[in-house]
Structure formats: C-alpha cells, structure tokens
Amino acid sequence: MSAGERPRAAVIVTGSELLTGAISDRNGPWVARELGELGFEVAHLLLVGDRPDDLADALRFAVDAGCVLVVTSGGLGPTADDLTAEVVASFAGAELVLDEGMREHIGGILAGWAARTGFAGPALEEANRKQAMVPRGAVALAPVGTAPGLVVPRPGGPLVVVLPGPPRELQGMWPAVLEAEPVRELLADVPAAASRSLRFFGLPESEIAATLRDLGTERDLSGVEVTTCLRRSELEVDLRPRPDAADVAAELHGELAARHAKHLVSADGTSTDELLATALLERGWTVATGESCTGGMLASRLIDRAGSSAYAAGGVVAYSNEAKTQLLGVPSEMIEEHGAVSPEVARALADGARERFGADIGIGITGVAGPGGGTAAKPVGYVCFCVTTADGVVLARDPRLPGGRSDVRERSTDLGMHLLLRTVAPRPAG
Amino acid sequence: MSAGERPRAAVIVTGSELLTGAISDRNGPWVARELGELGFEVAHLLLVGDRPDDLADALRFAVDAGCVLVVTSGGLGPTADDLTAEVVASFAGAELVLDEGMREHIGGILAGWAARTGFAGPALEEANRKQAMVPRGAVALAPVGTAPGLVVPRPGGPLVVVLPGPPRELQGMWPAVLEAEPVRELLADVPAAASRSLRFFGLPESEIAATLRDLGTERDLSGVEVTTCLRRSELEVDLRPRPDAADVAAELHGELAARHAKHLVSADGTSTDELLATALLERGWTVATGESCTGGMLASRLIDRAGSSAYAAGGVVAYSNEAKTQLLGVPSEMIEEHGAVSPEVARALADGARERFGADIGIGITGVAGPGGGTAAKPVGYVCFCVTTADGVVLARDPRLPGGRSDVRERSTDLGMHLLLRTVAPRPAG
Numbered sequence: 035m036s037a038g039e040r041p042r043a044a045v046i047v048t049g050s051e052l053l054t055g056a057i058s059d060r061n062g063p064w065v066a067r068e069l070g071e072l073g074f075e076v077a078h079l080l081l082v083g084d085r086p087d088d089l090a091d092a093l094r095f096a097v098d099a100g101c102v103l104v105v106t107s108g109g110l111g112p113t114a115d116d117l118t119a120e121v122v123a124s125f126a127g128a129e130l131v132l133d134e135g136m137r138e139h140i141g142g143i144l145a146g147w148a149a150r151t152g153f154a155g156p157a158l159e160e161a162n163r164k165q166a167m168v169p170r171g172a173v174a175l176a177p178v179g180t181a182p183g184l185v186v187p188r189p190g191g192p193l194v195v196v197l198p199g200p201p202r203e204l205q206g207m208w209p210a211v212l213e214a215e216p217v218r219e220l221l222a223d224v225p226a227a228a229s230r231s232l233r234f235f236g237l238p239e240s241e242i243a244a245t246l247r248d249l250g251t252e253r254d255l256s257g258v259e260v261t262t263c264l265r266r267s268e269l270e271v272d273l274r275p276r277p278d279a280a281d282v283a284a285e286l287h288g289e290l291a292a293r294h295a296k297h298l299v300s301a302d303g304t305s306t307d308e309l310l311a312t313a314l315l316e317r318g319w320t321v322a323t324g325e326s327c328t329g330g331m332l333a334s335r336l337i338d339r340a341g342s343s344a345y346a347a348g349g350v351v352a353y354s355n356e357a358k359t360q361l362l363g364v365p366s367e368m369i370e371e372h373g374a375v376s377p378e379v380a381r382a383l384a385d386g387a388r389e390r391f392g393a394d395i396g397i398g399i400t401g402v403a404g405p406g407g408g409t410a411a412k413p414v415g416y417v418c419f420c421v422t423t424a425d426g427v428v429l430a431r432d433p434r435l436p437g438g439r440s441d442v443r444e445r446s447t448d449l450g451m452h453l454l455l456r457t458v459a460p461r462p463a464g
Numbered sequence: 465m466s467a468g469e470r471p472r473a474a475v476i477v478t479g480s481e482l483l484t485g486a487i488s489d490r491n492g493p494w495v496a497r498e499l500g501e502l503g504f505e506v507a508h509l510l511l512v513g514d515r516p517d518d519l520a521d522a523l524r525f526a527v528d529a530g531c532v533l534v535v536t537s538g539g540l541g542p543t544a545d546d547l548t549a550e551v552v553a554s555f556a557g558a559e560l561v562l563d564e565g566m567r568e569h570i571g572g573i574l575a576g577w578a579a580r581t582g583f584a585g586p587a588l589e590e591a592n593r594k595q596a597m598v599p600r601g602a603v604a605l606a607p608v609g610t611a612p613g614l615v616v617p618r619p620g621g622p623l624v625v626v627l628p629g630p631p632r633e634l635q636g637m638w639p640a641v642l643e644a645e646p647v648r649e650l651l652a653d654v655p656a657a658a659s660r661s662l663r664f665f666g667l668p669e670s671e672i673a674a675t676l677r678d679l680g681t682e683r684d685l686s687g688v689e690v691t692t693c694l695r696r697s698e699l700e701v702d703l704r705p706r707p708d709a710a711d712v713a714a715e716l717h718g719e720l721a722a723r724h725a726k727h728l729v730s731a732d733g734t735s736t737d738e739l740l741a742t743a744l745l746e747r748g749w750t751v752a753t754g755e756s757c758t759g760g761m762l763a764s765r766l767i768d769r770a771g772s773s774a775y776a777a778g779g780v781v782a783y784s785n786e787a788k789t790q791l792l793g794v795p796s797e798m799i800e801e802h803g804a805v806s807p808e809v810a811r812a813l814a815d816g817a818r819e820r821f822g823a824d825i826g827i828g829i830t831g832v833a834g835p836g837g838g839t840a841a842k843p844v845g846y847v848c849f850c851v852t853t854a855d856g857v858v859l860a861r862d863p864r865l866p867g868g869r870s871d872v873r874e875r876s877t878d879l880g881m882h883l884l885l886r887t888v889a890p891r892p893a894g
Contacts, residue, residue, distance in 0.1 A: 053506040054702055055497025056693035058488055062511070067485025076483040078518060079511040081492070088508065088529065095525050099518065263486040272484055323760075323781070329767040330753075330760030333781040337759040340835050340869055349781040350791070351753070351763040357778040357821055361791065391787055405770050439770055 039276060041103070041224055043074040044096040044192075048108040048118060049199060050083040060201045061107040068208065069105070070274065073224040077101055084109060086117045093125045093194070101192050103220060108199030110165070110181035119184060122196055123169035126188040130167040136174050136182055137166035143180050173214045178206035185214040193220055225277035230287045231303030234269045235452050237294055242271055245293055249286065258283045267448035268299060268306060306451050307338065313459040314345035321454060322391035323349030324362050324383030326374070326400040327417060331447040347393035352383070362386030373412065375400050377432050380418035388422060395457060397421045399450055401435075403442045417446050421457045429457050469706060471533070471654055473504040474526040474622075478538040478548060479629060480513040490631050491537040498638065499535070500704065503654040507531055514539060516547045523555045526622060533650060534622045538629030540595070540611035549614060552626055553599035556618040560597040566604050566612055567596035573610050603644045608636035615644040623650055655707035660717045661733030664699045665882050667724055672701055675723055679716065688713045697878035698729060698736060736881050737768065743889040744775035751884060752821035753779030754792050754813030756804070756830040757847060761877040777823040782813070792816030803842065805830050807862050810848035818852060825887060827851045829880055831865075833872045847876045851887045859887050 045065045052059050062079040069076050077099045082088040089109070096104045109118030123130050141162050148158060165181055168174045175183035181203065184196035195211055197204045211217055234242075239262050246260060257279025263270045271290060275283035291301045299306055314321065323333045333349035336342060350361045355374055358364040364382040372378045380398040388396025401417025408414035418432040431453065435445045475495045482489050492509040499506050507529045512518040519539070526534045539548030553560050571592050578588060595611055598604045605613035611633065614626035625641055627634045641647055664672075669692050676690060687709025693700045701720060705713035721731045729736055744751065753763045763779035766772060780791045785804055788794040794812040802808045813828025831847025838844035848862040861883065865875045 050689065051691040051693050052493075053496050053509060054500050054691050054693075054704070055493040055495075056691065056700055056702060057695060058490070058493050060488070063482075063485040063488050065485075066483050070484050077513070078522070079483060081509040083507070091525075091529060092508070095521075099521060259480060261481040261484050261486065263481045263484075265487060270486055272481075272486060274484070325760075328764070329776070330755075330763030330779060330781065333760030334758070334764055337783070337873075338870070343783050346759070346783060348783050348787040348791070349760060351760065351779040351781070353767075353773050353776060353778050354821075361778070361780070361820060390791060391784075440768070 040073060040075040042077040042099060042101045043069045043103040043105065044077050044099060044101040045069070045079045046089070046092045046096070046104060046106045047079070047081045047199075048084055048089055048106065049081070050085075052081045053083050061197075061199065061204050064201065064205065065105050065107070065197075069103070070229065071227050072221060073227040073277075074103065084117070086121050089118065089121045090125060093122070096192060103195070104192050105195045105197065107197045107204055110183075110196065110198045118196055119167060119169070122184065122186050122194050123172075126169055126172075126186045126194065128169035128171050128186070131170050132163065133166050133168040133174050136168065137162060140165050140177060140180060140182065143177060173216060175207055175210045175214065178203040183207045183211065185211065185216050187216050193217065227274065228277075228280040228283060229272060229274045230283055231273070232271045232287065232290055232301055233299040233303055233305060234271070234294055234297040235267060235299050235306065237269050237297040239264065239269060241294065242269065242290065245290060249289055253282070253285075255282060255286065258286055260286075266306075267445055267452070269297075270303065272303075306448075306455050307335070310451060310455040310458060311339050311342070311345070313455065315341075317394075317458060319394040319458060320345050320347040320391075321395045321397065322347040322387040322393035323450075324358075324387035324396065324398040325349060325351050326353055326358070326383070327403040328399050328401075328443055328446045328450065329353070331443060332397065332399065332450045335447055335451060347391040350387060350390070358383065358386075362390060375402055375412050375416060375418060377418045377420065377430055380420040380432075381422065381428065381430065384420045384422045388424065395421060395423050395454065397450055397454060399446055401442065401446060403446075404439045415442050417442065417449075419446075419450060419453055421453050423457065427457060429453055470503060470505040472507040472529060472531045473499045473533040473535070474507050474529060474531040475499070475509045476519070476522045476526070476534060476536045477509070477511045478514055478519055478536065479511070480515075482511045483513050491627075491629065491634050494631065494635065495535050495537070495627075499533070500659065501657050502651060503657040503707075504533065514547070516551050519548065519551045520555060523552070523624070531622050533625070535625045535627065537627045537634055540613075540626065540628045546594075548626055549597060549599070552614065552616050552624050553602075556599055556602075556616045556624065558599035558601050558616070561600050562593065563596050563598040563604050566598065567592060570595050570607060570610060570612065573607060603646060605637055605640045605644065608633040613637045613641065615641065615646050617646050623647065657704065658707075658710040658713060659702060659704045660713055661703070662701045662717065662720055662731055663729040663733055663735060664701070664724055664727040665697060665729050665736065667699050667727035669694065669699060671724065672699065672720065675720060679719055683712070683715075685712060685716065688716055690716075696736070697875055697882070699727075700733065702733075736878075736885050737765070740881060740885040740888060741769050741772070741775070743885065745771075747824075747888060749824040749888060750775050750777040750821075751825045751827065752777040752817040752823035753880075754788075754817035754826065754828040755779060755781050756783055756788070756813070757833040758829050758831075758873055758876045758880065759783070761873060762827065762829065762880045765877055765881060777821040780817060780820070788813065788816075792820060805832055805842050805846060805848060807848045807850065807860055810850040810862075811852065811858065811860065814850045814852045818854065825851060825853050825884065827880055827884060829876055831872065831876060833876075834869045845872050847872065847879075849876075849880060849883055851883050853887065857887060859883055 047062045066076045109116045173185040181198040186194040257276040259274040261272045273283045330351045336346045352358045359366050363386045383398025384396040398420045404414035415435045421429040477492045496506045539546045603615040611628040616624040687706040689704040691702045703713045760781045766776045782788045789796050793816045810828040814826035818826025828850045834844035845865045851859040
C-alpha cells in the first residue's frame with residue numbers, strides 16, 4: 035500500500051442458499067463493519083456457492099485486489115460438501131494435518147451431543163476427524179458450536195481467517211480471532227480507524243452532499259470517505275479518514291453537526307431507540323401506545339431492548355372505530371365529526387392509552403396506510419401523531435408520509451419513536 | 465457450458481456504504497432469485513465500493529467465472545463518483561455517446577422536479593447530459609426514477625445489464641430488462657428452471673438431509689441442487705434441477721412432501737402468512753390478539769398485507785398484570801395462582817381479546833422472553849400460547865423456545881401465526 039492508504043481486506047461468504055435469493059447474508063456486513071473499525075479498507079464482499087473451484091477463484095481474486103487479510107465464513111461443517119478448510123489449505127500451500135488436541139476437544143462436544151440425542155457411531159467419528167484437520171502452520175480456534183475456526187498464513191499473503199457460517203458461532207469466535215498471534219502481528223501495522231459517525235432525523239441525503247460540496251471548495255476533503263445510510267428514517271453519516279486525514283474528519287464532523295443541528299439525533303452515532311430507552315430509564319417514565327395504522331409496530335419496537343418492561347407499559351391496537359371507543363375511550367362523536375384519521379383522534383388515542391395503562395406518556399397514531407382508503411383531503415400516507423404526558427405536554431404532527439403501505443407503516447413507527455424522544459428529552463433551546 | 469449444466473450469471477452490487485456494514489444489500493438477493501427463476505446458475509454475488517478499478521476487476525472476475533450474463537446495480541446517479549456506465553462501456557470496448565431521446569426523456573423528469581423544488585440551473589443540465597450517455601450499441605432502458613438502465617453487449621460475452629441502486633427503481637426496471645432484445649436472445653438458449661419449493665414448519669434441516677441421504681442410496685440425486693433456508697421458523701426447501709434432471713426433482717419433491725407431511729405448510733412454497741390471510745378471507749373471520757412477551761409483533765404481522773382490516777380486529781399489548789386484568793379481564797386470582805406466564809392466563813388473554821374486540825378468533829401469548837425473569841420451572845424461552853374461537857375450539861401450546869430475547873419473541877410470533885393457521889384451516893385427518 036502507498037502512504038496515506040489503508041490496508042485492504044476482503045470478506046468471502048460461502049453458501050449456495052445465499053445465491054438463490056432465499057435469504058440475505060448476515061455475516062458479510064457484520065465482518066465488514068468489524069474490519070472497518072479495525073482500520074482496514076474493505077475491498078469487497080463476495081458470496082459464492084459451495085463449489086471448491088469458485089471458492090479458490092474467490093481467494094485469488096482477493097490477492098489480485100491487493101488484500102492483506104481475507105475472512106471467510108461457512109463450509110466448515112462435518113459433511114462432504116463442507117470444503118473450506120481444504121480449499122484454503124491448498125491456497126496457502128499447506129497440507130492438512132490432524133490436530134490431536136482439537137480432535138479431543140471436538141470429540142468431547144460431540145460425545146455430549148450423542149448422549150443427549152442417542153446418535154453415535156462411525157459417522158460421528160469421521161465428522162470429528164474431518165473437523166480436526168488443520169493446515170500445517172495454521173492456528174486453530176476453539177469451536178463455539180462444533181466447528182473450529184482457522185487462522186491460515188499464506189506465504190506472501192494474505193492472511194486467511196476461516197470462520198463457521200452460523201452468525202452466532204462466527205460472532206462468538208471473533209474475540210479469539212483478534213487474539214491469534216498472526217492476526218495481532220498484522221493489526222500492529224494497521225493505522226487506527228479514527229472513524230466518526232453522526233445521525234440525523236428527517237434530513238435528506240442531498241443536504242449532506244450539498245454541505246460537502248460547499249466545504250470542499252475551502253479545503254481538501256479527499257482523504258475522508260463519507261458514506262451515508264438511511265435506516266429507520268435516520269440518516270447515518272460515517273466519516274472514514276485515511277491515516278493522514280484524521281484531523282480533516284474531526285473538522286468535518288464538527289461542521290456537519292453544527293450546520294444540521296436542527297436534525298441532529300446524535301454526534302456519536304447513537305440511535306433514537308437507544309437515546310429514548312436511556313432517557314426513559316433516567317426519568318423513570320412509562321409509555322403506553324394507542325395504534326391504528328401501525329398496528330402494534332411501535333409497541334413491539336419499544337420492547338426490543340432487554341429491561342424494557344421498566345418503561346413499556348403496554349398498548350392497544352385499535353383499527354375499528356368500535357375498538358377505539360370501547361378500549362381507549364375515544365368519543366364516537368369525535369370520530370363522526372373529525373374522522374378516525376384526525377389530529378383529534380390521535381390525541382384521544384394518546385390520552386386513552388396513557389390513562390388505561392396508568393403510564394406517564396401516551397402516544398396515539400392513526401393514519402391511512404393504503405393502498406386503499408385515501409381521499410383528496412386525507413390521502414394515502416396521511417398520518418396523525420400525538421404524544422401527551424400527565425403534566426399536560428402535547429406534541430402533535432400530521433405529515434403526509436411517502437411510499438407504499440409498508441413504507442408508511444415503518445416511517446410512522448420511526449416518527450413515533452422520534453416524537454417520544456423529543457418529549458422525554460427535549461432539545462435545549464437555541 | 466457442457467451438456468446438463470446451466471449457463472452462469474453473476475451479480476455485481478456497487479456502493480461503498482455496503483462495505484461499512486451499516487446496511488445490508490437488498491438488490492443482490494432479489495436479482496439472484498430472478499436469475500435463478502430464469503434458469504441461470506448464479507455463480508457469485510459481489511459487492512464492491514464506488515471505485516472504478518474495483519468495478520472493472522469485478523467485471524473481469526465474472527468473465528473468468530464463465531458468466532454469460534452480469535447484472536450490476538448502483539452508480540448511475542448524476543454525481544461524479546457515479547461511474548458504472550463509464551466502466552461498463554470501457555469493459556465492453558464501446559465509447560459513450562449521447563442518446564438524444566434519452567436526454568429529452570430525463571430532461572422532462574428533471575424539469576418537473578425543478579418546478580416542484582425551485583432548483584434548476586447548469587448543474588441540473590450537466591446531470592441530465594451525464595445520465596443520457598449510453599455505450600454505443602447498448603440498449604437504454606427508460607428511468608423509473610431519474611437514472612436510465614443499460615443493456616450492454618460485450619463482444620465474446622458476457623451481456624451486461626446495468627441497473628440503478630434504489631431497490632424500487634431496480635425492481636421497477638426488471639420487466640423492461642426482460643423485454644430488451646439482447647436479453648431475449650440470450651434467454652432463448654437458457655433451459656427452463658423447473659425448480660420446485662416446499663415449506664415445512666418446525667422441521668429441522670437435518671431431517672431433510674437424512675431423507676436425501678436415504679433417497680440417494682436408491683437413485684442418483686446429483687442433478688438436483690437442494691438448498692434449505694430457515695426463515696420465520698419455516699424451512700423452505702428449494703429444488704433446482706439441471707436441465708436433464710427435471711423428473712428427478714419432481715420425484716424428490718413428492719417424496720419430501722409425503723415423508724414430512726406432518727410438518728408440511730405447502731407443497732408450492734406458499735408461506736403460513738399467505739395461507740392464513742387467504743383462509744381468514746374465505747371464512748370471513750376476524751382475529752384479535754392479547755400479547756405479553758411478543759408485545760405487538762403478532763398484531764403487526766397480521767396487518768402486513770393490504771386489505772388486512774377485513775380480518776385483523778385489533779389487539780392489546782399487556783405486559784403488566786394490571787393491564788392483563790383491566791384491559792382483557794384476566795382474573796387477578798388466576799395470575800396469583802398460576803403466574804402471569806401460564807397456559808391458564810394465555811387462554812384468558814385469548815378469550816379476553818376475542819370478546820373485547822368482538823372477533824371470531826382470539827390468540828393469547830405470554831412468556832419469558834429474557835434475558836431476566838426466568839425460573840427453574842419457567843425458564844427463559846417458556847412461552848404459553850392459546851387460540852380460542854367463539855365456537856369453543858381451543859388450541860394450546862407451551863413450548864420452551866430456544867435463543868435470546870429477540871429469537872424468543874420472533875419464534876413466538878411465528879408459532880402464533882402457525883397456530884392461527886391450524887385453527888382457521890385445520891389439516892385434513894389422516
């Protein structure tokens with residue numbers, strides 16, 4: 035690598051099921067994020083089927099891309115089509131040898147499994163032996179499930195880290211990867227990531243682009259890779275500097291936070307959900323939900339975290355007018371006069387939920403999720419929100435949200451979380 | 465390709481944000497599934513950053529892998545770092561030329577946007593011109609957003625299909641891809657996929673593997689690629705035959721369905737959620753939910769589909785004992801005697817929800833999601849389910865579900881949907 039650049043790493047994920055489109059790979063993004071935080075530039079993420087030739091080609095492709103580190107996942111199981119260890123050994127020019135200690139270790143795990151399931155015999159012994167074969171010169175990592183991991187140095191590079199496919203096993207093995215001697219040696223030469231994150235709510239990506247263009251006229255920003263990612267209506271902005279541009283990233287970070295302060299959720303990447311949970315716990319407040327179009331999504335989101343029973347009181351999902359009236363005390367005359375989707379009903383849902391569950395805060399959401407049910411005055415995407423507290427605080431919004439049915443429901447849930455945060459932890463004035 | 469094999473295709477997804485781990489790629493799996501259904505074998509799925517050299521390497525890698533078709537996504541925007549069209553033109557050995565018709569088409573789209581936003585000027589004209597540059601000999605596809613797609617033949621292959629990054633635009637452009645002349649010519653030589661799917665609920669993958677081993681002793685199954693995918697507690701089994709093995713796949717499909725009939729959800733890949741929606745609409749029944757540990761996830765899942773207001777009556781999320789008693793009429797003595805997590809309370813939640821919302825079916829779920837709150841008798845993962853109908857049907861389960869907090873909640877929601885389906889559409893006897 036030339037001065038000022040980051041060493042490159044690649045991720046290779048094996049599994050034919052990933053190429054049928056039936057499932058999305060979870061390991062690639064997870065490993066890529068870890069590698070980025072260690073200071074690598076991730077050159078690519080490559081998904082291949084369980085075919086030895088394709089895996090061998092993928093390893094050579096990482097060499098051509100100038101990678102000093104390759105992390106693979108999958109293909110370490112006990113069956114004949116699990117061939118990663120063999121292919122990597124051949125790539126590294128090392129023969130596979132039986133690791134006696136590992137054979138015993140795996141044997142112990144399998145014996146426990148055999149005792150529980152009643153399954154044993156020669157097939158199990160063969161599996162045990164196969165999984166304990168280690169390329170000569172490699173470091174074997176103790177299994178988290180039954181498959182060991184491998185750290186395999188190749189003369190001239192790259193270093194290959196071989197991990198199992200189940201995400202729980204892969205993630206559980208990561209600390210051992212970082213402690214393996216060849217990995218530690220490699221990391222000693224990797225400059226710290228020095229990356230920074232910010233989160234904004236309701237800010238379009240184009241605004242960040244405009245700010246970058248503007249700042250770019252005054253100073254050279256080319257040393258900082260800026261990536262933006264819109265998730266749950268929050269724009270996450272990541273700044274990844276080259277080793278010689280950490281100060282530019284710090285300056286840029288400050289400018290972005292200052293220029294878009296109105297939309298800033300956090301200057302350290304903390305999400306709305308995390309901030310809300312912390313703020314509720316600090317205040318000792320509880321929340322109750324009265325949902326129509328989101329149909330339980332907000333209630334469910336509130337209890338995502340362990341320990342959420344301390345602040346999530348409960349909720350009612352009320353689609354029909356009868357349910358709104360009977361379960362949350364929304365006056366039927368109000369529904370007749372203003373319609374079920376109206377700021378008035380949103381407030382009554384919030385108050386009703388708060389009172390029924392004896393909570394400190396209530397939130398009401400009622401809207402037109404579509405695809406049917408829209409009118410000229412209240413089109414698809416029109417959603418009314420209201421947050422009320424026992425102290426009389428009222429925060430209301432009635433935007434028209436873009437997108438189809440699931441977009442409207444998801445964006446409504448996002449905005450609901452945001453409004454709860456603004457109520458529990460109001461911005462300082464100015 | 466040799467006889468009996470399928471032509472290979474590759475998917476290349478560009479976007480530096482995909483390599484930071486911040487988001488998962490949605491285009492790759494979507495395109496891979498479409499390609500599989502067209503009869504291709506997907507050789508690999510490669511994610512690279514917005515760097516022209518890496519994209520060029522990725523295209524050459526697809527050549528080395530023997531691909532006749534490459535689909536790319538992303539990098540078609542108006543800014544300087546959107547370079548896909550340029551890199552693909554160079555790969556195909558074709559110069560970029562201005563497509564006047566496309567320039568006018570995009571100009572019209574941008575003019576409408578400028579009128580709405582008030583933004584116009586030379587930057588917009590430059591963007592317009594850049595997006596209308598098309599490799600000579602390529603077919604341009606009309607924009608779904610503002611970026612056109614491209615179908616670019618390369619002498620000697622592969623054919624390169626260039627699509628925009630936003631999933632809505634990419635998917636919206638797919639029908640036009642299939643109609644483009646060079647794609648139609650290529651597809652004429654691709655043997656039909658003849659793939660088959662089955663879905664099972666609560667069947668471990670190892671049972672399918674055991675059946676395959678058993679059947680493999682009697683006949684040659686090597687012509688059929690079998691992939692399994694566990695999603696929402698359902699095991700989806702896909703059978704993808706080589707062109708000469710369609711009859712083997714048909715036979716295998718029948719054997720798998722027959723041997724695992726007890727766990728079969730559908731023999732055509734239809735999901736529990738789809739079957740439940742159809743069955744509820746056919747019967748004209750409505751459902752109400754009384755949820756504790758799932759906290760609204762089941763209610764939310766029930767209204768995923770458009771038109772769900774016809775069968776989703778509503779629900780109550782009741783974590784606290786007071787909420788269970790006050791909102792759903794669970795007797796407090798029952799909670800004291802049996803505990804909040806008990807089959808008795810699950811049934812009272814089901815009955816309470818059904819009665820409060822005037823629904824035909826009620827479902828109650830109460831369990832220990834963890835990480836805290838478990839006891840020896842009721843450990844983390846112990847969840848009680850009950851479905852009741854106005855006619856007196858009662859279907860109850862109280863399994864111990866494996867995994868952490870989010871696993872237990874998701875599996876509970878899956879099992880809740882399954883039990884609703886079994887109530888609304890019971891299996892025929894035998």
